[in-house]
Amino acid sequence: MPHRRRDQRGSAVVDFVLVLVVLVPIFLGILQVALVLLVRNTLASAASEGARYAATLDREPADGVARTRSQIDGAISGRFARDIEAHPATVAGAPGVEVVVHATVPALGIGGPGVSLTVTGHAVEEQRP
Numbered sequence: 001m002p003h004r005r006r007d008q009r010g011s012a013v014v015d016f017v018l019v020l021v022v023l024v025p026i027f028l029g030i031l032q033v034a035l036v037l038l039v040r041n042t043l044a045s046a047a048s049e050g051a052r053y054a055a056t057l058d059r060e061p062a063d064g065v066a067r068t069r070s071q072i073d074g075a076i077s078g079r080f081a082r083d084i085e086a087h088p089a090t091v092a093g094a095p096g097v098e099v100v101v102h103a104t105v106p107a108l109g110i111g112g113p114g115v116s117l118t119v120t121g122h123a124v125e126e127q128r129p
Contacts, residue, residue: 032108036115039076039105046071047084047099047121054086054097055123061086064099068121072101080105089122096124 046068054064064086072081080103089098099121106114 028108032115035109036105036117039080039103040117040119042075043072043080043101043103043117044119044121046075046081047101047119048123049121050084050086051097051099051121051123054099055125057126057128061088061097061099064097068099068101091122091124094124096122098122 049071050064050066050068053059053067054061065084068084068086069078069081072078081101083102084099086097086099089096091098101117101119101121103117104114105117106112
């Protein structure tokens with residue numbers, strides 16, 4: 001009796017779908033982590049720059065907020081620069097300025113639930129000689 005070969009048409013499609021079910025969520029998760037890290041690092045850098053600017057002579061904390069907002073708007077998007085505050089603080093025992101940025105990074109940058117971030121920047125105030 002001859003041995004009949006089983007028909008395997010369509011099995012490549014099934015294999016492809018099974019692999020995609022695993023790989024697509026992993027790829028999207030990596031993209032989300034990369035986006036959150038990019039935004040967090042940019043916000044931290046802008047907050048530090050704003051704090052340094054506000055800590056220079058003849059500057060106010062409001063100047064630091066404006067500088068931080070400008071840095072964020074130029075680097076990523078103004079939507080991450082909505083909640084920024086600056087106030088006097090003690091930095092390593094010396095008078096200084098602290099800039100705090102609160103932002104939410106939406107899922108894959110397109111909307112929906114997001115990751116909340118809070119970053120701070122500190123700088124010691126310049127003193128007149």
